[in-house]
Amino acid sequence: MSFSHPQSRQTEDADALRGLVDPKQGWLDRSIFWDPAIYAVELERIFARSWIFVAHDTQVPNVGDFLTTYVGEDAVIVSRARDNKVHVFINSCSHRGNRVCFAEAGTARRFTCNFHGWSYGLDGALSGVTAEHLYKNNPTFDRKKLGLHKARVESYGGMHFANFDPDAPSLADYLGDFRWYLDIILDNDEGGIEFIDGNIKSRLKCNWKFPAENFIGDAYHATWTHSSALLALFGKVPEMHADRSYQVNANGHGWEFGTDFVGNAATLCEPEIVDYLRESEAMFQERLGKTRSRMVGSLSSATVFPNLSFLAGHNTFRTWNPKGPTETELHTWVFLNRNAPDALKEKYRRGVMLTFSPAGVFEMDDGENFEHCTASNAGVVTRRRKLHTGLGLGSEIDHPELKGHVHQNQINEANHRAFYQRWVDLMTAPIWADVPAR
């Protein structure tokens, strides 16, 4: 498949893209995991227009603190400037395009390009030009217009997101009803959360959507793919209960969960974590109500569209950063409640390492799946057949309390379908106003 330049926004492209996924019936064209032309449209229409998670507030606590990361394939600097606000801008000099920051984190007064010495303030504005007198009376040189390309930055519960589309809705509208669910993580304690120092980064040879869809709704794989880890740690695989578990989604963000309260947390093999959750249950109930309090550490997984995933109870956030149609860079963090006892920080850090990091006993078997799901699509004949993503068709229910679209039974692919509905909405919409609320 080939497309005209994404920004030309031709209707025949939209028709072709629309034919790739059928979110109603659950069919996916395999080329969406392989085709460089489709990937190019994703970078333009999804990553350059969506709210992309870049940092938690506690990662850049003081003026001058920065980290470097990615929005799609665009390298960005996330920095706390003198106005005490978090700014996000493209990590590429306005002069020749060189990267202006090579450290992954640190503290700086400015970012200076190694090539000719142009320097930029903590807010991305051009602050210094070597031998600036050479540009005197130059008709096209305007310092004010030569700052680093800035993103809009908005935050929710201390989570900072960047967006490069001036026409995108606010982060609040973008998250929609999913904010009510994010509060389960971000607001179950008045102190909110903090990120533990450092993060683990790794490369997988897979399309970014496989892990994103895995976290949004694939409870189905948990007891099969991860049977080895579950048997090694517990001698058995946990049961999931159709009548007491759900998938919920809103605007393409989704969470699959049981109402078992501590199912995920227990797999960290650190009993003090489960003790802490049980001791805090009354507080969770008071802040979140009974229903949501049962999700604080339950068997579950979730994705905020397009590429921020998390595990409640395991207390890990991660992003799936695209590096071409068949490669993904995974960034993994550990978080915990800021008011939790200090000793617990160590428990979470080690527990996540043992389970959900590249050497972790659970994650070990995930990468293998994602890579081979991607690589098999090299075959032209292979790509002629679509993939079935129809588990749980017709499972939507009315629920008196849960927001968004609610589906009975966490073993379901309703959230996969909602993810691809949002995907195709964005891929085919010339402007944000054409993207329906879901």
Added chain:
Amino acid sequence: MDSSNTVEATVDAPLVDRDLAYAIEQFLYREARLLDGERYEEWLELMAEDIHYWMPGIQARYRADKVAKISLSRMAYFDDDLDYLRKRVERARQTTAWAEDPPTRHFHMVTNIEVQPTERPNEWTVHSLVFNLRHRNEAEQLELTARRRDLIRQEATGVLKIARRFIQLQQTVLQAKNINTFL
């Protein structure tokens, strides 16, 4: 090692006895062959009861940055005691450990072994480099290079054990989907 310089500084330690250095070299080579052969239970036997097996995440920070490039309080790939190491082996032993079947072809090369005395007569600091290749399935070849610093202890029985292992992976972004081996 919490300094911002992540390569061990001591270069003027006195030489140890040649027989001792030979014994420790042979010990590390045999260990590597146990790992190549996935003989993990025998490998665990080489660990002291108080083993700290640590492979931290390393950060690319500027030279002038006083924050440690490696720290115990940061996320790590391994920060294990014997119990954690046993759990990892237990997973690899399950018939449903899909990432282990067909088996990975492991290759552990150990070199640049330096043995240095410590304050204790039965413990030595041992530096080494590890070059590891994992070959999987048809064409996968995953490469890991690491700088290691062990504390090797001779127990009362005369047996050598690994009491500390610090593994400094050279990649800040792991160029692999997983680490289904030990270094």
